Amino acid sequence: METKKKKYNLPDGYSLFKTAINSVDFLNNPINFISKSMDVYSETYSTSLKRNKKIILTQNADFINYILKENHRNYKKSKLSTESAARFFGKGILFSNGDYWLRQRRLIQPAFHREKLQGLNNTIIKSISDFLTDFPTGESIDIVPIIHKLAFNILVKSLFDINLSPQIMEEISQIFSDLFEFLNKDVNQPFRKILYPVTGEKGKNLKKAKRLRDIFKRIITERKQENQNYTDLLDMLLNSRYEDTGEPMHEEQIIDELIIIIFAGHETTANTLSWLLFLLSCNIEILQKLTERLKNISVSESANDEYVKATISEGMRLYPAAWMTERVAIEDDEFGEFSFPKGTIIIPFFFGLHRNKYFWDEELKFKPERFIDDPKILKSKNYFPFGVGPRMCIGNNFAMTEMSLFVYLFFKEFEISATGQIPGMKPRITLRPDKIILNINRIKS
Numbered sequence: 001m002e003t004k005k006k007k008y009n010l011p012d013g014y015s016l017f018k019t020a021i022n023s024v025d026f027l028n029n030p031i032n033f034i035s036k037s038m039d040v041y042s043e044t045y046s047t048s049l050k051r052n053k054k055i056i057l058t059q060n061a062d063f064i065n066y067i068l069k070e071n072h073r074n075y076k077k078s079k080l081s082t083e084s085a086a087r088f089f090g091k092g093i094l095f096s097n098g099d100y101w102l103r104q105r106r107l108i109q110p111a112f113h114r115e116k117l118q119g120l121n122n123t124i125i126k127s128i129s130d131f132l133t134d135f136p137t138g139e140s141i142d143i144v145p146i147i148h149k150l151a152f153n154i155l156v157k158s159l160f161d162i163n164l165s166p167q168i169m170e171e172i173s174q175i176f177s178d179l180f181e182f183l184n185k186d187v188n189q190p191f192r193k194i195l196y197p198v199t200g201e202k203g204k205n206l207k208k209a210k211r212l213r214d215i216f217k218r219i220i221t222e223r224k225q226e227n228q229n230y231t232d233l234l235d236m237l238l239n240s241r242y243e244d245t246g247e248p249m250h251e252e253q254i255i256d257e258l259i260i261i262i263f264a265g266h267e268t269t270a271n272t273l274s275w276l277l278f279l280l281s282c283n284i285e286i287l288q289k290l291t292e293r294l295k296n297i298s299v300s301e302s303a304n305d306e307y308v309k310a311t312i313s314e315g316m317r318l319y320p321a322a323w324m325t326e327r328v329a330i331e332d333d334e335f336g337e338f339s340f341p342k343g344t345i346i347i348p349f350f351f352g353l354h355r356n357k358y359f360w361d362e363e364l365k366f367k368p369e370r371f372i373d374d375p376k377i378l379k380s381k382n383y384f385p386f387g388v389g390p391r392m393c394i395g396n397n398f399a400m401t402e403m404s405l406f407v408y409l410f411f412k413e414f415e416i417s418a419t420g421q422i423p424g425m426k427p428r429i430t431l432r433p434d435k436i437i438l439n440i441n442r443i444k445s
């Protein structure tokens with residue numbers, strides 16, 4: 001008997017042929033390309049991966065909310081963003097799916113609760129203060145690599161509150177940066193894979209990943225031999241127990257999660273802070289208001305200060321480090337007028353959502369006050385810097401505290417001014433600035 005082929009109502013968009021001819025434009029500047037396509041089609045459009053395999057891109061708040069939260073059970077992360085990445089970075093919660101992900105998430109989440117994290121505040125403050133001692137000053141300084149190093153130091157110190165030698169710190173940092181670069185290229189230039197057998201690139205990076213695991217393994221072994229309590233994230237992971245069995249994680253799982261915390265928490269925070277300094281340098285009145293505010297609060301109060309939080313939130317609205325994410329439909333699904341088959345990839349485009357002129361008043365303007373005048377928008381479905389639903393960022397409290405403490409400590413010691421150079425956006429796995437060139441002076445006391 002002949003079975004009738006099911007008809008779906010996919011959003012308008014690019015055919016396979018048009019997708020192919022536009023692929024270079026897309027890869028060169030995905031944010032521009034997606035934004036322009038949304039002007040041509042609509043805030044939800046489709047593109048083709050192969051025959052009968054569609055990708056739907058959307059900046060529609062309700063659709064994003066539906067995929068990531070309301071009907072999240074029907075969606076998982078794609079193979080590319082789980083299995084491919086896991087070969088190098090292990091299968092910690094960012095790169096896993098299904099029951100394994102849920103069990104790990106339940107286990108780890110309590111370590112990231114606000115109260116638990118308070119024990120890390122002193123470590124973070126010390127890391128930032130130490131770093132600021134040698135912070136470069138002068139004219140035309142590119143802050144991007146400097147802030148990246150700072151965010152990396154804070155995270156590693158929060159994971160392992162021990163004195164790692166500068167060589168080991170450098171080695172861990174270099175391996176992460178190499179693996180991150182490799183994964184970026186793997187995702188953005190998939191055709192490069194054909195060359196791996198010739199260039200040996202994959203093998204070299206797998207070796208680096210193994211070396212990283214060996215370093216972490218040694219740290220864990222030394223920790224287990226000590227008879228001392230720490231307040232760092234490693235101790236929290238070592239002490240956590242599965243609800244069902246009461247057992248701890250295996251050592252390899254702890255290593256997976258340590259790597260994931262650095263992977264997910266380093267670039268995101270570094271990029272957010274770099275964009276924030278750029279925005280503040282171009283908005284003198286807001287910078288003045290912020291520094292005035294800091295004069296009246298203590299460092300520990302900064303983490304809960306309304307204006308500090310609003311300033312960081314507004315930075316993340318304009319430059320969300322996680323500018324998009326992706327999910328794959330497990331079964332056929334429909335939303336509004338659209339219906340689509342299982343296997344369809346959906347891309348929630350947070351960058352577009354955060355600059356949607358139908359929701360945001362003066363959408364391109366840096367206006368922290370909007371979060372104070374209407375605090376509800378922080379929790380609205382038009383603002384997802386940390387994602388939404390059960391896979392929402394586990395480190396959001398950590399990141400907000402770290403960034404607030406940085407803002408406080410940095411502006412107590414330094415003044416910045418703009419150079420007129422507008423940074424370019426490099427949307428890869430995260431939204432990087434290419435360079436951010438500022439003038440920086442130490443405030444004379």
Ligand code: HEM
Nearest residue numbers: 094264265268269272321322325386387391393394395399
């Ligand atoms: C400004 C800084 C940060 C931003 C903008 C950010 C953003 C995000 C977003 C949007 C997601 C969800 C992705 C999705 O739904 O596919 C996510 C997940 C995650 N983030 Fe963050 N993040 C930040 C900092 C951190 C930090 C500091 C840590 C750890 C200390 C962290 C750990 C994680 C982990 C482990 C996940 C995976 C959660 C899961 O899949 O269950 N993030 N982050």
